[in-house]
Amino acid sequence: MKDLRNKKILVVGLGKSGLATADFLVSRGAHVTVTDQLSASQLGLTADAAQKLGCSLALAGHPVEVFTQADLIVVSPGVPLDLPALREAQSKSIPIIGELELASRFLQLPVVAISGTNGKTTTTALVGDMLKHSGKRVFVGGNIGNPLVTLIKEEEPFEVAVVEVSSFQLDSMESFHPQVAVLLNISEDHLDRYPSFADYVASKCRLFANQTEEDTAVVPARDPLITVRCTIPSRQLNFSLTKNSAHAYLDSGWLMCRVMPGPLRRYDLQHWQLAGKHNQQNLLAAVLAATQMGAKPEAIQKTIDSFEPLPHRMELVHHWRGIRFYDDSKGTNVDSVVRSLESFSSPIILIAGGRDKEGSYDPLVSLVRQRVKMLVLLGEARFLLAEALGSLSCTVVVEDMDGAVQVALGAAAAGDVVLLSPACSSFDQYEDYKARGEHFRTLVHKYTAMEAGVDNLSSPWVASRKDTRKLNAHN
Numbered sequence: 503m504k505d506l507r508n509k510k511i512l513v514v515g516l517g518k519s520g521l522a523t524a525d526f527l528v529s530r531g532a533h534v535t536v537t538d539q540l541s542a543s544q545l546g547l548t549a550d551a552a553q554k555l556g557c558s559l560a561l562a563g564h565p566v567e568v569f570t571q572a573d574l575i576v577v578s579p580g581v582p583l584d585l586p587a588l589r590e591a592q593s594k595s596i597p598i599i600g601e602l603e604l605a606s607r608f609l610q611l612p613v614v615a616i617s618g619t620n621g622k623t624t625t626t627a628l629v630g631d632m633l634k635h636s637g638k639r640v641f642v643g644g645n646i647g648n649p650l651v652t653l654i655k656e657e658e659p660f661e662v663a664v665v666e667v668s669s670f671q672l673d674s675m676e677s678f679h680p681q682v683a684v685l686l687n688i689s690e691d692h693l694d695r696y697p698s699f700a701d702y703v704a705s706k707c708r709l710f711a712n713q714t715e716e717d718t719a720v721v722p723a724r725d726p727l728i729t730v731r732c733t734i735p736s737r738q739l740n741f742s743l744t745k746n747s748a749h750a751y752l753d754s755g756w757l758m759c760r761v762m763p764g765p766l767r768r769y770d771l772q773h774w775q776l777a778g779k780h781n782q783q784n785l786l787a788a789v790l791a792a793t794q795m796g797a798k799p800e801a802i803q804k805t806i807d808s809f810e811p812l813p814h815r816m817e818l819v820h821h822w823r824g825i826r827f828y829d830d831s832k833g834t835n836v837d838s839v840v841r842s843l844e845s846f847s848s849p850i851i852l853i854a855g856g857r858d859k860e861g862s863y864d865p866l867v868s869l870v871r872q873r874v875k876m877l878v879l880l881g882e883a884r885f886l887l888a889e890a891l892g893s894l895s896c897t898v899v900v901e902d903m904d905g906a907v908q909v910a911l912g913a914a915a916a917g918d919v920v921l922l923s924p925a926c927s928s929f930d931q932y933e934d935y936k937a938r939g940e941h942f943r944t945l946v947h948k949y950t951a952m953e954a955g956v957d958n959l960s961s962p963w964v965a966s967r968k969d970t971r972k973l974n975a976h977n
Contacts, residue, residue, distance in 0.1 A: 504607060507531035512568055513557075514588070515578025516540075516548055522649040523576050523601045528555045529655060535572070537564050566590050573597075576604050579645065579670040582695060600674030602667065605650035607677065611660060614791050615644075615678075617667045617709050618686030620838045621784040622646075624776070624812055625686060626666040628788035628805060635801035636792075638662055645671060662795060669705040670695075679712040683736070684720040684791050686784065688727050689837035690861035700731075707732035720790045722783070723748040739794065741786035743779060750786040757786065757806070761793045769799075773807040777816055778845035814939035816842055822950040824916025831939030833923035836865050842923045843869040850874050850919045851910045853903075855881035856926030856938070863890040863925065870894045876913050878906045882930040902931065903938070907945040920946075 509532045513524045516538040527534045534557045541562040542549040553559060560568045569575060569591040575598045577583065588598060606613075616626045623646050630642035641653045644665030653663060665680075669692060672678075688706050696702040707728075710719055713736040721728050723740035739761060742748035750759040757769040769789065776785070789802055811817050813829075820827040826848075833839045834856075843850065843866070852874045863886075870877065870891050877897040879887045884899050891897070896913075900906050910920045928938040 508533065509573045510535070510571065512537060512572040512575045513578070514538075514564070514575060514585070515581045516545055516552060516561075517578055517580065519601045519649045519651075520578040521548055521551055522652050523578070523604065524552055524557050525555055526604075526651045526654055527576070528557065534558070535560055535568050537561065537568055539563060570594055570596070574599070576601060577674055579668055583673055598674065599676060600671050601649055601651050602644070602665075602671040603675045603678055605654060606675070606679065608654045609650075609663065612662050612681040612795070613679070614662065614664045614682040614684070614795060615667045615680035615709060616665070616684040616686070616787075616791070617669070617672065617706060618684070619689045619691045619706075619835060620841065621686045621780060621787075622666045622668075623832075624781065624815060625684065625784045625788045625791075626664055627812060628785060628809060629684075629792050629795075630664045631805040631809060632788065632792035632797040632802050633662060633664065633795060635804050636796065636798040637801075638796070640664055667709065669702060672705050672708040675708060675711075677712060680709070680717070682718045682720065682791050682794050683709045683713060684787050685709055685728060685732070686787055687722065687725070687837070688731075689835065691835040691837070691859060693860040694858070703727065703731050710734045710736065718791075718794050720787050720794075722787075739790045741783065741790055743782060743786075750790045752782060752786070757789060759786075759789050759793060761790065764793070767793075767799050767802075769803050769806055771806065775809065776811050778841055780841035780845075781816075814935060816845065817939075819943045820946050820950060825914045825918050825920060827920045827946045828922065829939045829942055830921060830923035831928070831935045831942065833925065834927050834935060835859060836861055836863055836925050839923045839925045840865050840869060842921065843873055846873065846919050846921070848917055848919045850921050851876045851878065851914055853878045853880065853906045853910060853920070853922045853942070854924050854926070855879045855884045855887055856924045856928050857881065857930040858883035858886055858926055863887060866891060866925070867894060875918065876910070878909050880906045881924075881926060883926045887925070903941050904945060907942065907949060911949050 511527050511532045511534050513520050513536045516536050524534050524536055536552050536557050537560040564587040566587045569587040577600050616622050626646050630640050633640045639661045641660045641663045644650050645668045646666040650665050688703055717736040719734045719736045720739045723742035723745050740748040741750040743752050755771055760766040814831040817829045819829045830842050850873050871894045874895045877895050879899050898909050914920055922942045928935045932938040
């Protein structure tokens, strides 16, 4: 359906992706209706923008008739595909695709697609920078900020698209075909949306579905889950922290990379700024993908030397009285928190909680026992987390972020790390993980600015900074 003129197209979900999709469809002459669970007053400027585009609005619910009367339905990533109105449309053989799939049908340039449970955004940004420093005109987007469909309307002649791809986007793809597909890892996540972990894994493996032997897959070396569950028809490039048989690996402070028929390249990691082994893995994957797309070695080294942590991903937001405060609000699943905890040898005060995603918290047990000085739990999942982990460390349950930061400040001593890494989504109390991270940052600066009055914070744990016996008594 490349000729969209006069087609009746329904866009489901009026977030950033939905609005960009509506804009593109209107520009192609389609008659567009947008629908969302939220009302016009709740959507605010977004609803106004859709109306100014000339879209019809069906808000505050999903009326079945607008689904069954459409020629095509385009769903936004956050919309569950088992929505009753979508099922009704499917029963009438109405095509249902996502924004990623829609955009891919109009693309005329090679695509690097990056997915995985964790590390997608960092790796996407790394690949984009390596190619830009190589002099290429690069579109960086997808799930990272700019929906891929916006590329179709851009007047700038890009040479390559580097896109972050979520499992939700892969669920609604049909012909999306990346020339380079990067799958960083798969661990439990979004089990509040998928019937089982196996279904989530199958969704991630769809990244390779339309590749051929002329394309490239970048995957971790000998990953038992990806190797067994994913069918990969393309050429594989592997990365590993330790295996020097991989195409990219680490060796005594150097990153080694060889993509045949090219030579073995060595990259110095002396100025690499991102903490944690997981970010080293992200870098290994990025170097392989960028090399495959023609990035210059000097451009790759420049990116390694200059790349800074992205917001809300193990971001150092303050250093006060010997205490370091890290915002890892993007740590919305258990595996991500495991990786963050592994990055520190200092005692950790961990702020966690939010909306539960129905995964197991068991992978955190040994790390909490060994490295976490205090658990501060908030949000809807605070009691679930307390039941799973509360016996392993001094644990405090609070209502909200304000209380969590006060408790953490009261308990922290010089040399400690205060880490927000929630293991849960933010949607119980915030619009998204960004708003949660910004609130944490604001509160940290607010309360640390009260230097003289820190001991007056309304926290029963303040005294424990001076009396270790009291702190231990609450284990």
